[in-house]
Amino acid sequence: MSTPLPPPRLNTALKTYPHTQPLKSGELTDPAVELVFEEIEPIHRAFAPMARQQAYDVSELAIVTYLQAKAYGKPLVLLPAVVAARFQQGCIIYNAAQGKPELADLAGKRIGVRAYTQTTGMWVRAILGGTYDVPLDQVDWVTIEGAHLDEYTDPPFVRRVGPGKQLLAMLRDGELDAAILGNDLPDGPEFKPLIDNAAAADKAWYAQHQYVPINHVVVVSQEVADSQPQAVRAVYDLLKRGKASVAAQNAGKPDKLLFGYDALRKPLEETLAFCEQQRLLPRKLSVDEIFADSAGILGEAGF
Structure with a gap:
């Protein structure tokens, strides 16, 4: 056998x-x-x-x-x-010491994200554009990494900063007006969600999209x-x-x-x-x- x-x-x-x-x-x-x-x-x-x-x-x-x-x-x-x-609406934060940017005034503002292709960044942008009418291509998107695919090139409204930069440090130092983070969202009062009542906003998004x-x-x-x-x-x-x-x-x-x-x-x-x-x-x-x-x-x- x-x-x-x-x-x-x-x-x-x-x-x-x-x-x-x-x-x-x-x-x-x-x-x-x-x-x-x-x-x-x-x-x-x-x-x-x-x-x-x-x-x-x-x-x-x-x-x-x-x-x-x-x-x-x-x-x-x-x-x-x-x-x-x-849910993603709590993933965009600002430095409370620098003052809160208004959602209606994000055009021209510096928003940091690890990479333009990061999935959390994609979702936050989709919400900013679809729910809050932010003109996404008028935002100054600031990245510290490139895409996972070598073939991809960022759009012209995206810029990469030099090596060694970190989003939270840039936000703390006033080099960014807001930043998008995922699993690495910080605790403490220094950084606050840019979208008010993010949990309620996420619930409303879910009611509309059903996922x-x-x-x-x-x-x-x-x-x-x-x-x-x-x-x-x-x-x-x-x-x-x-x-x-x-x-x-x-x-x-x-x-x-x-x-x-x-x-x-x-x-x-x-x-x-x-x-x-x-x-x-x-x-x-x-x-x-x-x-x-x-x-x-x-x-x-x-x-």
Whole structure:
């Protein structure tokens, strides 16, 4: 009697969240795949290597980075799985000591963001433009890093400062009028949200759009998708089981972990429109083009 072959081992980059921790601890497993995790902190350090060289078999990836990678023809396949999402209106801050810029007067103001292509920056700009009528191309966007994709060039209204600069230090020193930050938002009274009553504003945004802004999704390399489709199906199922493991604690809250083509269609359509408006994509993409990469692998399980 022949010994069964071991499952494929897939090099994986996922941040430890409540819904991914059971996968990383081995509490949730699947006989069709073995996930070998690399611990990368902060997780955004995995994004450029994945987008440029497909450094991992499976990886968390910022949605804007994925969309740019897809538009530039990188061999990545999106799984319809959101692993990180958040409301964004508290992510733009100002220095209380310097005085608060008014939303109606942001044209010509200096707003810092780590990179113009950063997903949090995309969402904040979408909200500033769509909800508060800020003329985005008239803002002086100040960045300290470039895009995860080498092919991308920032629009002319974006400028990069010299090496060694940090957004909070620039905001503290009066070199910026406001700054957009994500997981690195500071505590304390020195910096305040630019948008008043950000939580209430986020609730109003959710009532209109019916989804939480997507930050990070999951992708696999095209090579793995082609050579190990059963393992890819197992990865998607594990991610869904991870979400199910935290369902009780998330009951009654807006769903931040969207799964499946139907749930993701409208959010992705709007995300693509925001990216096009902000000159983040080199060509037009459609949701159908994106979904086609994995639909043949996931089949009915993807809905």
